[in-house]
Amino acid sequence: MAADKDSKKAKKAEKKARKAEKKAARKAEKQTAREAKLARKTAAATARTAKKTVKRAVKKAAAPRKRALRERRQPETLRLRSASPSFTVNDLQKSLAFYRDVLGFTEKERWERDGALHGVELVAGVVSIFLAQDDWQKGRDRVKGQGFRIYCDTARDIDTLARQIQERGGTLAEEPKDQPWGGRDFAVVDPDGFKITISSES
Numbered sequence: 745m746a747a748d749k750d751s752k753k754a755k756k757a758e759k760k761a762r763k764a765e766k767k768a769a770r771k772a773e774k775q776t777a778r779e780a781k782l783a784r785k786t787a788a789a790t791a792r793t794a795k796k797t798v799k800r801a802v803k804k805a806a807a808p809r810k811r812a813l814r815e816r817r818q819p820e821t822l823r824l825r826s827a828s829p830s831f832t833v834n835d836l837q838k839s840l841a842f843y844r845d846v847l848g849f850t851e852k853e854r855w856e857r858d859g860a861l862h863g864v865e866l867v868a869g870v871v872s873i874f875l876a877q878d879d880w881q882k883g884r885d886r887v888k889g890q891g892f893r894i895y896c897d898t899a900r901d902i903d904t905l906a907r908q909i910q911e912r913g914g915t916l917a918e919e920p921k922d923q924p925w926g927g928r929d930f931a932v933v934d935p936d937g938f939k940i941t942i943s944s945e946s
Contacts, residue, residue: 829894830874833936836861839875842934846914849873871896889937902944906930 833839840861843849849866856862863876878886898905906920909932917939918931929943 826870826872828872828874830876831934831936831938832876832878832888833934834878834888835935836864836875836877838935840864840866842914843873843875846909846912847932847940848908848912868896869898887937889933889939893931893939893941896940896942897945898942899945902928902930902942905942 831839840851843866844851847868849868851864852867852872853865854861854863861877863874866873866875880886902920906916910916914932916930917933918929918941920928920930922928923943927943927945929941931939931941933939
């Protein structure tokens, strides 16, 4: 009889312990869920605050420019964003080969008429130039390239660029040299005598 009573007590205690264990597990799950929910709310609030901070910073940074635009001297002077030279050449195919194959420009667009190439746009970085075939309406003895020079800046190493141009068959009109203002440059002349100086960013 005593053994039966002890067995019943043990089973009752075991059942109570399991019940307490399940209750504790449920409580822990609820606590974890509450903490996760709080973490999500905190993260969302932080993101909203950061977004507002960025908006305020952008608005503040833009304010001086807006004021500057309002305060421009009137009447406004000419303001340009880019410039693209156009060269009228004697032999378009020859000039194209020089700018593309020797200097390293790439073709962006070409214009043909009756199956013949009449013009081409070339690009190098953000710089564009245009080449157009001379139609000879001003005579075949028209002199080109005199009194003209175009200056180009590059982030590339000047000596390496000059050497590569020579390796591709080009001739330097001026070897790479340092300038008093801090830059380093060299010069080439295209088939029609147009002079081009390429310099490092000072």
